[in-house]
Amino acid sequence: MHKDEPSKLTRPFKQRYFATRDLQFSVALLVVLALLGGIFLQTFSSALLSSYGSSTPVLGVFLIIGYFMIVVLLAVFFTHRLVGPFKRLEYEMKLISSGELSKRLSIRSQDDLHIRNFVKYNNNFISKFEEMSKEYNRLNSTVEKNMEEISNELAKENFDCARVRAEISALQKEIREFREKW
Numbered sequence: 001m002h003k004d005e006p007s008k009l010t011r012p013f014k015q016r017y018f019a020t021r022d023l024q025f026s027v028a029l030l031v032v033l034a035l036l037g038g039i040f041l042q043t044f045s046s047a048l049l050s051s052y053g054s055s056t057p058v059l060g061v062f063l064i065i066g067y068f069m070i071v072v073l074l075a076v077f078f079t080h081r082l083v084g085p086f087k088r089l090e091y092e093m094k095l096i097s098s099g100e101l102s103k104r105l106s107i108r109s110q111d112d113l114h115i116r117n118f119v120k121y122n123n124n125f126i127s128k129f130e131e132m133s134k135e136y137n138r139l140n141s142t143v144e145k146n147m148e149e150i151s152n153e154l155a156k157e158n159f160d161c162a163r164v165r166a167e168i169s170a171l172q173k174e175i176r177e178f179r180e181k182w
Contacts, residue, residue: 037070085115101130132182139178
């Protein structure tokens, strides 16, 4: 296998589309609702025209206002449903990036499955990063303490060369283990 080709482990199937079925369904529902609203307005305006004999300019204004209201209502509803979760996630990510590593992203029950998966993977990443950060701080503390001990040992007139060598080896081993783990 060529090194630029994705392995079967990282890409088990070929994805032919980027939008999930839920998102496709939501957009299809938006289009259908807009069409149904337009049909309702046409039918209602035809009924007004035949019943009251309203003039054409009034009917045209009624249709324009009606279409505008349908588009605004659908846009507000779907924007809230599709964009709202990302604004919430953006706010929560700002909190996390400011240093609140114990914070996790939240999901709502009505959030899209794609958003839920995104949040789950990000929360896993944040947990691993928090764990790595704690281990790094522990390693840093250990290295600092041991370096101080080594420095004190070297300051002695008759320092124990074997002990210093052993402490340096132990530090190197701990650093290597940290690198291999992360």
